Amino acid sequence: MHIVDEKGTKMSKSLGNVIDPHEILEKYGAEAFRIWSCLEGNITKGDIRCSFERIEGNSKFLTKLWNVARLISMFPQAEGKVELLEADKWILDELNLLVGRCRANYEAYEFSMIAEDIRNFVWNVFASHYVEMVKTRAYGEGGFGKEEQKAAWFTLHEVMKNILKILSPITPFVADYIWLELYSKESICKESYPELKWKNGMEKLTGKLMEFNSMVWKTKKDQGLSMKDQIKVAIPAELKVFEKDLARMHGIC
Numbered sequence: 055m056h057i058v059d060e061k062g063t064k065m066s067k068s069l070g071n072v073i074d075p076h077e078i079l080e081k082y083g084a085e086a087f088r089i090w091s092c093l094e095g096n097i098t099k100g101d102i103r104c105s106f107e108r109i110e111g112n113s114k115f116l117t118k119l120w121n122v123a124r125l126i127s128m129f130p131q132a133e134g135k136v137e138l139l140e141a142d143k144w145i146l147d148e149l150n151l152l153v154g155r156c157r158a159n160y161e162a163y164e165f166s167m168i169a170e171d172i173r174n175f176v177w178n179v180f181a182s183h184y185v186e187m188v189k190t191r192a193y194g195e196g197g198f199g200k201e202e203q204k205a206a207w208f209t210l211h212e213v214m215k216n217i218l219k220i221l222s223p224i225t226p227f228v229a230d231y232i233w234l235e236l237y238s239k240e241s242i243c244k245e246s247y248p249e250l251k252w253k254n255g256m257e258k259l260t261g262k263l264m265e266f267n268s269m270v271w272k273t274k275k276d277q278g279l280s281m282k283d284q285i286k287v288a289i290p291a292e293l294k295v296f297e298k299d300l301a302r303m304h305g306i307c
Contacts, residue, residue, distance in 0.1 A: 086113035092169035132208035146252035
């Protein structure tokens with residue numbers, strides 16, 4: 055196994071395709087380099103391709119995580135008993151699956167699979183779908199009641215806490231910084247790995263939910279509408295459990 059350039063050519067000073075690690079650290083930081091190493095470092099795939107573009111692409115994940123954490127920091131942690139809505143139960147079921155998969159992969163030292171799984175969950179499931187679905191509710195707008203708002207607050211923080219715990223062995227400084235800012239005066243290093251505790255049976259709707267959201271976004275784009283514009287569209291019967299959140303999210307009228 056070798057470190058090769060973007061084209062698959064072995065790095066060599068004579069070819070001028072060597073990347074200086076110091077330049078990478080200065081430009082993108084150590085955490086971006088760590089997560090790139092995990093994502094690209096699957097030794098079963100042979101040579102590892104390295105380029106500034108690849109590292110920069112992975113650094114964007116950390117930026118996404120920062121942005122989501124910043125949004126969540128605007129909301130207090132819910133106190134007392136919370137009655138979860140179906141959308142909350144759904145993302146917690148997806149989180150439960152992530153916790154289980156990553157635990158198994160940590161035990162098998164499959165770091166590339168862990169990093170890819172976390173990145174996909176944060177970017178393509180949590181941020182792109184759940185956060186967008188409950189943003190209106192979390193702000194207390196759109197006709198949602200206080201208890202519904204509290205459920206969104208609880209779920210946003212619950213998911214973020216667990217993401218940070220799972221991610222901390224890979225990007226310890228970013229995870230610890232966010233943890234200290236949002237949740238504790240003690241380092242995340244003292245925390246235990248998350249337990250499996252959410253089993254609502256909602257994960258079976260993930261594919262249909264993501265497909266519906268993508269369809270509405272594409273329809274608005276095709277019609278020259280902004281994401282905030284109202285639109286007439288039928289919510290599928292199996293997704294009616296998310297109707298209130300989906301209606302506010304998409305402006306369905």
